[in-house]
Amino acid sequence: MNDSTIVYTHTDEAPALATASFLPIVQAYAKAADVSIETRDISLSGRILAAFPERLKEDQKVSDALKELGQLATKPEANIIKLPNISASIPQLKAAIAELQAAGYDVPDYPEDASTDEEREARARYDKIKGSAVNPVLREGNSDRRAPASVKAYARKHPHVNKAFAAGSKTRVATMGHDDFFSNEKSVVMPSADTLTIRHTAADGTETVLKSGLAVLDGEIVDATFLSASALDAFLAETLKQAKADNVLYSVHLKATMMKVSDPIIFGHVVKAFFADVFDKHGAALEAAGLTPNDGLGSILAGLSDVVGGEQIAADFSAAIAAGPRLSYTNSDKGITNLHVPSDVIVDASMPALVRNGGKLWGVDGGEDDTLAVIPDSSYAGVYQATIEDVIANGPLDPATIGTVPNVGLMAQAAEEYGSHDKTFEIASDGRVDIVNAAGDVLISHNVHKGDIWRATQAKDVPIRDWVKLAVTRARASNTPAVFWLDEKRAHDAQIIAKVKTYLKDHDTSGLTIEIMAPAEATKYSLARIRQGLDTISVTGNVLRDYNTDLFPILEVGTSAKMLSIVPLLNGGGLFETGAGGSAPKHVQQLVEENFLRWDSLGEFFALAASLEHLSDTTGNKKALVLSTTLDRATGTFLEEDRSPGRKVGTIDNRGSHFYLGLYWAQELAIQTDDAELAAIFAPIAEALASQEETIVAELIAVQGKPADIGGYYKPDAVKIEKVMRPSATLNKVIDSIN
Ligand SMILES: NC(=O)C1=CN([C@@H]2O[C@H](COP(=O)(O)OP(=O)(O)OC[C@H]3O[C@@H](n4cnc5c(N)ncnc54)[C@H](OP(=O)(O)O)[C@@H]3O)[C@@H](O)[C@H]2O)C=CC1
Numbered sequence: 140m141n142d143s144t145i146v147y148t149h150t151d152e153a154p155a156l157a158t159a160s161f162l163p164i165v166q167a168y169a170k171a172a173d174v175s176i177e178t179r180d181i182s183l184s185g186r187i188l189a190a191f192p193e194r195l196k197e198d199q200k201v202s203d204a205l206k207e208l209g210q211l212a213t214k215p216e217a218n219i220i221k222l223p224n225i226s227a228s229i230p231q232l233k234a235a236i237a238e239l240q241a242a243g244y245d246v247p248d249y250p251e252d253a254s255t256d257e258e259r260e261a262r263a264r265y266d267k268i269k270g271s272a273v274n275p276v277l278r279e280g281n282s283d284r285r286a287p288a289s290v291k292a293y294a295r296k297h298p299h300v301n302k303a304f305a306a307g308s309k310t311r312v313a314t315m316g317h318d319d320f321f322s323n324e325k326s327v328v329m330p331s332a333d334t335l336t337i338r339h340t341a342a343d344g345t346e347t348v349l350k351s352g353l354a355v356l357d358g359e360i361v362d363a364t365f366l367s368a369s370a371l372d373a374f375l376a377e378t379l380k381q382a383k384a385d386n387v388l389y390s391v392h393l394k395a396t397m398m399k400v401s402d403p404i405i406f407g408h409v410v411k412a413f414f415a416d417v418f419d420k421h422g423a424a425l426e427a428a429g430l431t432p433n434d435g436l437g438s439i440l441a442g443l444s445d446v447v448g449g450e451q452i453a454a455d456f457s458a459a460i461a462a463g464p465r466l467s468y469t470n471s472d473k474g475i476t477n478l479h480v481p482s483d484v485i486v487d488a489s490m491p492a493l494v495r496n497g498g499k500l501w502g503v504d505g506g507e508d509d510t511l512a513v514i515p516d517s518s519y520a521g522v523y524q525a526t527i528e529d530v531i532a533n534g535p536l537d538p539a540t541i542g543t544v545p546n547v548g549l550m551a552q553a554a555e556e557y558g559s560h561d562k563t564f565e566i567a568s569d570g571r572v573d574i575v576n577a578a579g580d581v582l583i584s585h586n587v588h589k590g591d592i593w594r595a596t597q598a599k600d601v602p603i604r605d606w607v608k609l610a611v612t613r614a615r616a617s618n619t620p621a622v623f624w625l626d627e628k629r630a631h632d633a634q635i636i637a638k639v640k641t642y643l644k645d646h647d648t649s650g651l652t653i654e655i656m657a658p659a660e661a662t663k664y665s666l667a668r669i670r671q672g673l674d675t676i677s678v679t680g681n682v683l684r685d686y687n688t689d690l691f692p693i694l695e696v697g698t699s700a701k702m703l704s705i706v707p708l709l710n711g712g713g714l715f716e717t718g719a720g721g722s723a724p725k726h727v728q729q730l731v732e733e734n735f736l737r738w739d740s741l742g743e744f745f746a747l748a749a750s751l752e753h754l755s756d757t758t759g760n761k762k763a764l765v766l767s768t769t770l771d772r773a774t775g776t777f778l779e780e781d782r783s784p785g786r787k788v789g790t791i792d793n794r795g796s797h798f799y800l801g802l803y804w805a806q807e808l809a810i811q812t813d814d815a816e817l818a819a820i821f822a823p824i825a826e827a828l829a830s831q832e833e834t835i836v837a838e839l840i841a842v843q844g845k846p847a848d849i850g851g852y853y854k855p856d857a858v859k860i861e862k863v864m865r866p867s868a869t870l871n872k873v874i875d876s877i878n
């Protein structure tokens with residue numbers, strides 16, 4: 140890899156499809172500036188194959204690209220463009236394994252109950268792949284996500300509709316508020332580097348080490364907390380009654396992908412609570428068949444065909460759906476409920492969608508209705524309840540006039556809850572969990588019961604310092620007030636507040652407005668300001684980083700796909716994420732059915748411009764800077780001319796939008812005067828693209844409306860994808876003629 144290299148990730152689903160169309164353009168333009176673009180496969184299927192080299196034929200083996208990029212992210216020369224990838228739930232992992240096996244790759248089954256050493260080894264390797272397994276490895280820096288000025292200007296000109304809540308709307312959030320992660324949290328700051336042990340002591344005195352050798356640094360914040368299983372079950376039973384009494388839809392919102400250990404367990408509790416009678420009657424049979432509620436109703440129903448009496452059990456599930464409170468559906472046409480797949484309803488994207496839609500989700504018949512949104516842990520649920528209350532009291536937010544809430548998020552080195560997976564345990568028996576230091580002192584202790592979900596989290600000092608610095612830098616650069624969303628009543632936040640106050644003194648904050656507020660209060664404050672057209676930076680921990688960078692973008696600009704998302708890496712490199720949203724599985728379905736890809740790559744254009752600018756700063760490559768500034772201007776024109784993909788066949792889709800970006804970029808390169816060589820290369824390209832616009836657009840639209848074959852879902856066929864995603868011979872000829 141030379142200095143002028145940008146590493147582009149190859150991921151999954153819609154982003155991977157889109158890249159097959161966009162990357163050839165990027166590579167051709169970058170080469171003219173001596174910038175090479177290399178790809179690395181960190182897709183779900185690629186990561187599975189990389190985990191089992193010994194079982195694969197020579198020509199099937201792939202390198203461990205994620206490991207390589209994780210190492211690169213700690214080096215100053217890192218310049219990585221990161222597209223969204225699948226954070227796989229167990230059902231998705233199993234589907235990907237089955238697809239690979241059918242394609243002749245000898246990867247093992249996912250062992251649900253690992254009993255042999257070989258199965259335990261396979262399970263351990265798969266557990267590293269499941270859930271959000273990519274982002275925490277690459278995110279060796281804190282997060283800076285914002286809507287670029289051009290995107291806000293576009294939204295003001297073309298406001299999307301945030302629907303009003305109907306008068307008397309019954310939509311609200313239900314949360315525990317006691318005996319949950321929020322209320323049971325305890326926290327310490329390490330007075331020196333140490334090695335910790337997490338130990339369970341049963342009521343009869345039997346000690347079990349849950350984790351040993353947990354290295355912590357001087358000044359690191361270590362927290363522990365638990366969610367009581369019995370309190371959760373009582374809460375869920377109550378919410379089911381309330382939803383039924385209010386006659387609203389029932390919907391649970393978790394983050395089973397990023398909180399890959401705790402949240403599938405909580406999801407399983409919800410499935411069991413909703414189908415309490417079915418589990419009373421058939422629980423033993425389901426368990427014997429290896430069908431766990433944690434994987435969702437969909438997996439259970441799919442597995443029933445192999446169970447004796449399965450038809451009766453399926454009928455009992457259907458009867459329970461009919462008798463219970465009305466469930467919300469993610470796809471009523473296909474009968475997919477909120478409880479089908481743990482990864483289908485992800486709180487960060489689903490709650491803003493509910494708010495945008497006037498507080499309504501969809502029921503069994505596809506009709507919309509008010510909803511009881513169940514968010515069991517109360518740490519952050521108040522943000523959504525405050526948003527709902529604000530919209531009910533003050534009407535929907537108007538994208539034409541509102542301000543913006545960018546985010547600076549603590550994220551580096553697996554900070555806080557999102558780094559808790561290797562320290563999360565479903566408690567096996569009543570007793571006590573202690574965190575003990577090397578000297579044998581108990582730092583944190585909790586009395587627990589069987590089934591409780593206990594977890595510890597860490598936040599290292601260097602990332603916290605860097606995050607405070609980033610907040611001040613952004614507040615200064617954008618001349619915008621910054622609010623730290625921290626609750627002094629919460630054990631962890633109290634420690635963070637002390638550090639924030641200390642580290643703010645390292646910076647010149649004169650003339651800046653910097654405040655600290657608890658999350659619900661900060662929500663109200665930011666919303667009150669946004670309504671007046673004012674901007675407020677939200678400076679948050681890792682979870683609220685995730686939540687706020689979907690919540691505010693979706694309300695402000697309709698989607699988080701249009702965000703600029705930069706991760707300045709701690710050691711000087713740059714990680715550039717492409718928007719703040721996910722991999723949009725729905726979009727793949729549409730492409731396969733009617734050869735139309737709705738995916739909007741705008742976030743990718745912003746990421747690329749930022750990456751090229753960073754590359755120019757670090758290598759002195761002036762041509763890269765020209766590429767960056769011209770791309771920025773091209774993106775501005777792209778927005779003004781409204782060239783984002785349409786939603787329906789017959790309009791330009793993702794591929795057509797890439798053509799226009801390529802056209803505007805070439806035109807900007809041709810007219811700029813900073814680099815004559817680049818101008819000379821791109822003048823004829825701009826001319827060829829402009830003069831053949833009609834032909835190219837016609838070629839791109841002509842393929843739409845029929846099914847498209849991409850030869851696989853998790854590991855589609857590269858040749859087929861290229862054919863589908865580059866269908867304009869005229870466009871390809873021009874792009875391939877560069878250099
Ligand atoms: N950085 C990452 O790697 C991330 C990965 N994920 C992963 O992505 C997967 C899917 O997650 P999910 O919760 O469904 O969220 P997604 O963001 O993928 O999808 C939610 C909806 O957002 C809209 N949307 C998102 N991005 C775009 C885009 N670029 N262009 C057009 N529309 C877009 C679409 O809805 P609409 O109809 O409203 O336009 C889409 O159906 C999961 O595996 C999840 O873990 C999720 C977030 C980030």
Ligand SMILES: O=C(O)CCC(=O)C(=O)O
Pocket residue numbers: 226270271272274396397487684685688719720
């Ligand atoms: O890593 C993931 O699973 C999702 C990441 C995400 O939602 C985000 O960073 O906003």
Ligand SMILES: [Mg+2]
Pocket residue numbers: 487488685686688689719720
């Ligand atoms: Mg998110």
